[in-house]
Amino acid sequence: MNEIVLLDGVRTPRGKAKADGGLGQVAPLTLVETVLTGALERAGVPAEAVDEVVLGCASQIDGQGGDLARTAVLTAGLDETIPGVTVNRFCSSGLDAVAMGAGLIASGQADVVLAGGVESVSHVPMFSDRGPLWSDRDVMGRVGAVHMGIAADLVATEERFARPELDAYGERTQRLAREAWERGAYDRSLVIPEGATITRDEHVRDEVRLDALAELPPAFAELGAAGQDELALAHVDGVDEITHLHTRGTSPSVADGAAMTVLASADAARRLGVAPRARIAGTTSAGCDPVRMLLAGQTAVERALERAGWTPSDLDVVEFAEAFSALCLRFQRDLDIDDDRFNPNGGTIAMGHAFGATGAILLTGLVDELERRDERRGVAAVSGAAGSGAAVLVERG
Secondary structure (H helix, E strand, O other), X not given: OOOEEEEEEEEOOOEEOOOOOOOOOOOHHHHHHHHHHHHHHHHOOOHHHOOEEEEEOOOOOHHHOOOHHHHHHHHOOOOOOOOOEEEOEOEOHHHHHHHXXXXXXXXXXXXXXXXXXXXXXXXXXXXXXXXXXXXXXXXXXXXXOOOHHHHHHHHHHHHOOOHHXXXXXXXHHHHHHHHHXXXXXXXXXXXXXXXXXXXXXXXXXXOOOHHXXXXXXXXXXXXXXXXXXXXXXXXXXXXXXXXXXXXXXHOOOEEEEEEEEEEEEHHHHHHHOOOOXXXXXXXXXXXXXXXXXXXXXXXXXXXXXXXXXXXXXXOOEEEEOOOOHHHHHHHHHHHOOOOOOEOOOOOHHHHOEOHHHHHHHHHHHHHHHHXXXXXXXXXXXXXXXXXXXXXXXXXXX
16 A cells, blocks of 8 residues: 655635625636645646546535536646546545545555545535435435534533533634634645635634623524424434524534645655655544434544554644534543644634535644644544544654
């Protein structure tokens, strides 16, 4: 098996998912072109060295349809012999793209792969592909396909988290994100697409007070009362009622964005004369109960650690997609990850969730943070719809 290394990575800022958002006038294809060319330039890798492009995207229709990866290869001016493939595993798509690229290299099918993700929710709204998981009532009833906010409130209820705990996490991630942008923690990997009106993640607020968060109403109580609670409870045992605790301040905001990494075999990196920034030490996907869907990212981390022979204490930095406060509190408690190591520069509650792009965004931030700290090991992980999750382990030095 070939050793897989990460040469570099870039990402766009995340814009609010609306027409007048910071990336609202930037087409999904333009986002992909920007990170494709930006990643190659940042890594110092010639385009002709690339064997494959693997792109994660959760809503593959309209401007994100028709194998956007292959389209971007052609429109960005890369060699037409590079095939390009677009993959979908909901919110974990960006990390799954990295895992697939790493697998191609490990098995000897490719030497250099561009892997990342994109999502422009302002152009292609969530659920617009009308998949049966959210449009077919029979399928939804059989599977227990509930809204993610209902799933998060169910987990918070089962884990007996209190509203002040969730609010405290929401305040923490907003504060850390603001401080990170102020000190330039994200500057190294940032590329700005043509037509963007932002140069930083647009959701980050100047100040978020804990007392203000405490005043926000539950975000998913009405949705639960409209039938979602009944659907969820029909598929779980031991819970009579879901307590709705998550608010806009403790839930991830929807965003537009894109990210791309450059992966290579260690031999190819030497031939190209490029020093790797990290080694891909393991990739794992996982599934879980679709009603408690957001637990799968943590399961993926646990499996990845076991397969690599690592323990949670070996992790110097954890970048875990903030699919609601409760899932973060559960992860930290179960794996005994202190605040200093867990999403130290804020997360998706503060900066936005760009579905197919989020995993690759987290991975670039993870490597940047490990370098800043001069530390060795970390993990990026995401939970997604239908009980899917993915994790990527990296190691420096």
